[in-house]
Amino acid sequence: MKFSNTYIFIFTTVVVLICAIILTLASVGLQPFQQANRQKERMTQILTASGYKSIEDPIRFYNSVAEEREVEVLVDGKKEQRQMIQVKLQDNSYCYVFPLKGKGLWGPIWGYIAVKDDGNTIQGAVFDHKGETPGLGDEISTERYAAQFEGKQLFDQLGVFQSIKVVKGGVANSNVDPNHGVDAVSGGTITSQGLETMITKGLEPYIPLFKQIHKKD
Template structure:
């Protein structure tokens, strides 16, 4: 074949594309297990972070197995259902009606010796998804800790939701007021919500991301109201 011809050039490019594509596919398959392990380890780290448990990267799995004493799924009635809590796609669940969602719960023995109940949340920020975990005390109302993360919020603005300065504002806030479930609101600094619920100040300059966090908490925590109320009743008995 004439190496100067268009046919040769096309054939060469096609062959090169096949070889490179095959190499990339083989590499992706060979690294899949490791990538999944890294993703699982990071998820474990985030769950633990909501309960103020931070450990070196090489100790995350051991800490998770030690401190997460149980993991299960509940429904909107607060009852356990079958399934693996760790494998629940929270993003997909948020797109379903609240009454049909699978709601993961992670029980954790925290540093104070008390049991904490960690709930995942998922929503939308300005530029992409935001997510996190909220840990509750055994009373089912008081927030023990929170962890938030994002995919692409603006550095110095919306991205500040991942900083402890923001997540620590949620500590001690409650979601039940005189027996009524009221998720914590995120409002502009200097303002207060009209409903009387507990609130935290939003990120300065990150209004849309802050509103996204507030909407995320309302959408994701509300289906857990029955479960959290059951915890409150057990605590009072």
């Protein structure tokens, strides 16, 4: 049986439309699950930065210890609302978690840094990326690398904001104060530079808040 060109065209168009509708419905139907997974991952990373690891039910636990707040900061002289998450720790003290976004070698990098209630000492950190080089820049997403940040300090003894330097060749081989420095990723120079920039630019707007927290302490 031979079909006319018109029939073939109409049949093909209908099949394509049906497939497109099915794919659209599937995508829409999966969105709630995808959003839930992203939210779960976000909560897990915030808890990890705060020192809570391997939590069985991160969503329930997060809701029991974390309080999300909007704080007003100055960015380039303009007021902005930024997020801060206050997390209650096991010793009943608190840490404050700050979301960070930056740029690596091949794409976005991001993470969370938790600051203790002295407004100075880092409780912990978590970093992630979209496409950094395997075995090199992607090292920033490992627990081993993030562990370097624990106990580092954002301010020097004079109260001047120093941020955290990501040092190529290692802190031990530099003149950077080890209280304010971590080792860069070996072979991941641009990723390391992006990480340092992300931390500094991401935390600078919170300097007045850090000092306010420090006074309360």
